[in-house]
Amino acid sequence: MGKKAREILEKRGMKVDELIKKLNRAYADEWLAYIQYWTGAQVAEGLMRPNIEAEMMEHANEELGHAKKVCDRIIELGGTPILDPKDYFKQTNCGYDVPKNFSTKALLKQNIDAERCAIAVYNDIVEYARKGGDTVTFHIARSIMQDEMEHEQDLEDLLTDITVK
Numbered sequence: 379m380g381k382k383a384r385e386i387l388e389k390r391g392m393k394v395d396e397l398i399k400k401l402n403r404a405y406a407d408e409w410l411a412y413i414q415y416w417t418g419a420q421v422a423e424g425l426m427r428p429n430i431e432a433e434m435m436e437h438a439n440e441e442l443g444h445a446k447k448v449c450d451r452i453i454e455l456g457g458t459p460i461l462d463p464k465d466y467f468k469q470t471n472c473g474y475d476v477p478k479n480f481s482t483k484a485l486l487k488q489n490i491d492a493e494r495c496a497i498a499v500y501n502d503i504v505e506y507a508r509k510g511g512d513t514v515t516f517h518i519a520r521s522i523m524q525d526e527m528e529h530e531q532d533l534e535d536l537l538t539d540i541t542v543k
């Protein structure tokens with residue numbers, strides 16, 4: 379699978395196995411982000427709960443969409459996506475922040491931190507792909523990074539709305 383894609387990149391000097399490792403770590407992050415948003419949305423309570431719950435569910439679904447895009451690219455490059463969810467915790471960059479305080483404010487803060495981490499992860503992949511001449515991964519990572527920036531902004535706006543009088 380993906381033999382030609384790999385061949386072209388290796389000729390350009392890209393370390394494809396290293397790129398696959400980075401993509402798999404991002405893939406783990408996406409699943410954990412999905413679960414964190416989804417779980418947070420279920421238990422959220424307090425100010426503007428309906429709005430914040432809806433936004434969190436929307437972001438959860440978008441993280442799942444990112445997982446799919448990253449997974450497809452891993453396979454195209456001849457790699458195998460992480461198969462065992464236990465490995466999400468071993469390979470994640472951004473981790474999983476267990477929602478212990480269910481207030482909308484605390485949940486927003488947790489997810490803002492996760493988004494900031496995701497932006498840094500994709501920034502790194504964008505740079506790595508650019509240097510290695512992998513325009514396909516470059517565009518995928520760039521577009522996901524843009525979504526993560528939008529997520530961060532949406533949450534910051536909600537946090538402002540419930541904080542500012």
Ligand SMILES: [Fe+2]
Pocket residue numbers: 408411440441444445496522526
């Ligand atoms: Fe994501």
Ligand SMILES: [Fe+2]
Pocket residue numbers: 411437441493496525526529
């Ligand atoms: Fe996100």
Ligand SMILES: [Fe+2]
Pocket residue numbers: 433436437528529532
């Ligand atoms: Fe949003």
